[in-house]
Amino acid sequence: MHEASIALSLIEVACDVLREQGGSRVSALTVRIGQWSSVVPEALSAAFPASAQGTPLQGARLSIVRVPGVGECPEHGPVTLQLTRGLRCPLCDAPTPKLLEGDELELDELILE
Template sequence: MHEMSIAQSLLEIVMDESRRHGLTRVDRVRLQIGALAAVVPDALTFCFGAVAQGTVASEAVLEIETVPVVARCPLCGERFEMEDLFDRCPDCGLVPAGMDLVSGREMTLMSIEGETDEDGETDERNQGACRPQHSGSE
């Protein structure tokens, strides 16, 4: 299943990010999916819920925004948003088969919201331990 493998790679990214930001619970994941990625948002939400079982993201809500396909006409260089895959170039009328697709296949993680343990209950392992503080980029 297409969405299942996407959900799996999405979970890996979410887990990486939540480790980096010290999240103990992920509440919300915002992502953009290109119209050409052929992802059914409901199916992805379902699959993500399945693969995220037992992780900090098990309760996370996915907010999926579908972004349009952007094509560039190789003939006249016009860039335009394709509303569907049968759109011709608005400028010269070239058929879609010849188009360079600039975007539309990708999945972009926009943001993750969640809880850190700092305003929650203290983890015992942190007491008295020297925890390196990272701020900003690494």
């Protein structure tokens, strides 16, 4: 039920924005999910409609953008990671323990009505 609680917290953030901007409902939203985050986009999509029931996001279209992982190689600087290789530079195989991008989960765009 991990994704259901994530859906709920996204809905909460969206409702805050809605209140600030004075809209009545959200018709669409875009969420950025890092490839290296523990969130499964399909599970989030599946959990969203039920979580949005009875909120201003009911019936809103959810789009998910997957963000590739970017690590920092001591030799090559920021490099785009490949999931199959793990946290290693794809050019020289050095470990890149620090993720610069790719573990995010954030609300990117809201379309209000």
